[in-house]
Amino acid sequence: MKQKRFGKLVGLMGAACLSAGMFFCPATALPAQAAEAETIMPYSDIIEWRYKIEDGKVYKRLYNYSTASWIGEWIYLRDLPENE
Numbered sequence: 001m002k003q004k005r006f007g008k009l010v011g012l013m014g015a016a017c018l019s020a021g022m023f024f025c026p027a028t029a030l031p032a033q034a035a036e037a038e039t040i041m042p043y044s045d046i047i048e049w050r051y052k053i054e055d056g057k058v059y060k061r062l063y064n065y066s067t068a069s070w071i072g073e074w075i076y077l078r079d080l081p082e083n084e
Contacts, residue, residue: 047071056080 045066052059058078062071 011063051077056082 045064047062047064047066049060050063052061056079057076058080059074059076061074063069064071065068
């Protein structure tokens with residue numbers, strides 16, 4: 001009977017040591033300097049269509065928000081319907 005208790009106790013202590021090692025393992029912690037040095041860089045530019053209405057006509061043009069510059073020329077889409 002004592003051997004069964006002793007075996008359970010040893011097993012319990014072993015499991016406690018292994019689980020404690022997961023929480024205090026130095027390999028899982030990042031140094032504070034490494035976390036501060038990282039910056040987030042986008043993989044691609046952010047490009048979206050911009051629209052304008054001029055003289056009752058709708059135009060669109062691509063705009064690059066990452067470089068704050070226009071791409072291409074204005075493209076005519078359609079006339080606005082007249083209100084009756």
